Amino acid sequence: MNRLEIDELIDDPGTRILVCCGSGGVGKTTTAAALGLRAAERGRNVVVLTIDPARRLAQSMGLTELDNTPRRVVDVDETKGGSLHAMMLDMKRTFDEIVEQHADPERAQQILDNPFYQSLSSSFAGTQEYMAMEKLGQLHATGEWDLIVVDTPPSRSALDFLDAPQRLGSFLDGRLIRILSAPAKVGGRGALKFLSAGMGLMTGALSKVVGTHLLTDIQTFVAALDTTFGGFRKRADATYKLLQARGTSFLVVAAPEKDALREAAYFVDRLGTERMPLAGLVLNRVHATRAGRLSAERSLAAAEALTEQAESAEEAGGEPDGSASRPADLRLVAGLLTLHAERLRVIDREERMRTRFTSIHPEVWVAEVPALPGDVHDLDGLRVIGESLGTG
Numbered sequence: 001m002n003r004l005e006i007d008e009l010i011d012d013p014g015t016r017i018l019v020c021c022g023s024g025g026v027g028k029t030t031t032a033a034a035l036g037l038r039a040a041e042r043g044r045n046v047v048v049l050t051i052d053p054a055r056r057l058a059q060s061m062g063l064t065e066l067d068n069t070p071r072r073v074v075d076v077d078e079t080k081g082g083s084l085h086a087m088m089l090d091m092k093r094t095f096d097e098i099v100e101q102h103a104d105p106e107r108a109q110q111i112l113d114n115p116f117y118q119s120l121s122s123s124f125a126g127t128q129e130y131m132a133m134e135k136l137g138q139l140h141a142t143g144e145w146d147l148i149v150v151d152t153p154p155s156r157s158a159l160d161f162l163d164a165p166q167r168l169g170s171f172l173d174g175r176l177i178r179i180l181s182a183p184a185k186v187g188g189r190g191a192l193k194f195l196s197a198g199m200g201l202m203t204g205a206l207s208k209v210v211g212t213h214l215l216t217d218i219q220t221f222v223a224a225l226d227t228t229f230g231g232f233r234k235r236a237d238a239t240y241k242l243l244q245a246r247g248t249s250f251l252v253v254a255a256p257e258k259d260a261l262r263e264a265a266y267f268v269d270r271l272g273t274e275r276m277p278l279a280g281l282v283l284n285r286v287h288a289t290r291a292g293r294l295s296a297e298r299s300l301a302a303a304e305a306l307t308e309q310a311e312s313a314e315e316a317g318g319e320p321d322g323s324a325s326r327p328a329d330l331r332l333v334a335g336l337l338t339l340h341a342e343r344l345r346v347i348d349r350e351e352r353m354r355t356r357f358t359s360i361h362p363e364v365w366v367a368e369v370p371a372l373p374g375d376v377h378d379l380d381g382l383r384v385i386g387e388s389l390g391t392g
């Protein structure tokens, strides 16, 4: 297995954007925050764009309000000249800001008030993915940061994240806009048919009320978008280029489990196809092992023997006869041995998973992070994760 040198990656001034991706619940948000903190404490000026931090983690980084701007994180060691800012993505706010930037105030207000816009901006499948990328573009454009670390949305499928800009781009920029904004067709069968296909992308509530009123709203909205936004496709293309640019690196995060690793392997392939630079795999929540271990089989055999001893001691009256141990103690030790055996089995399974992955993808560099006993909800927890990412 090739060890991924995270410190080399985050210390390199050429590394400007790090994207943490992977399937849901594997530790993307935690990894992004930990990398950001470590890079900052090693001297870089970092902003972390988080999507869905758990409440306590968000609080520990000072993210108490969702105001869509980076906030400086306190209690970060800045002695090496670095700093950490963090923000939580407000999807709807980001969408609104694009409208405000691209339309005069009156028209902007028209769009913002439009019910169709409101549904689209808060529930379009892929909006969150798209807005994360949009925000990345904005942060990058300010030129304020040495390093931008990006968390990605908890999409069910990792692919949603890469597809979103294109999907939203073609939705707003493509055929649908032209069809809907052609007045002659609105209300006609063709438009309705097309509309209901588009509706599948939105909330059920909206599709229930497809009437003249809604169609007018949509038509106004789409016309307004078309003339004021323009080039959604262009923006999507720019985002793509940024993701492919030198200085951008992807980290695929996975747990050492079958599904997460299968998804990770898929993602590795997909990044290759898209010519997006993969730095490596972060294998998170690995159960570590110690040398000289008692095998699972021997532990279980010993546990069984002890349990039998406990049973016969109980049958004999339950009290120690001087030399024998008390049944309760025997059972306690048997229980510990069983736990130990279970843990060893988890470790073995994880090792098999890792070996399978690295044999399919021998070219991928891997960094491992141990499973901590509790959740990661403060800067100290993030430092522990960062430390193991850095030094292994």
Ligand SMILES: Nc1ncnc2c1ncn2[C@@H]1O[C@H](COP(=O)(O)OP(=O)(O)O)[C@@H](O)[C@H]1O
Pocket (backbone or CB within 6 Å): 023, 024, 025, 026, 027, 028, 029, 030, 031, 053, 054, 154, 284, 285, 286, 369, 370, 371, 372, 373, 374, 375, 376, 377, 385
């Ligand atoms: N190495 C780890 N050890 C222990 N808990 C972890 C570790 N990594 C993540 N967690 C916990 O797992 C949960 C999910 O992590 P999170 O980063 O939110 O995942 P994702 O963003 O991929 O959905 C959180 O409660 C987090 O504190």
Ligand SMILES: [Mg+2]
Pocket (backbone or CB within 6 Å): 028, 029, 030, 051, 052, 053, 151, 152, 153, 154
């Ligand atoms: Mg997350």
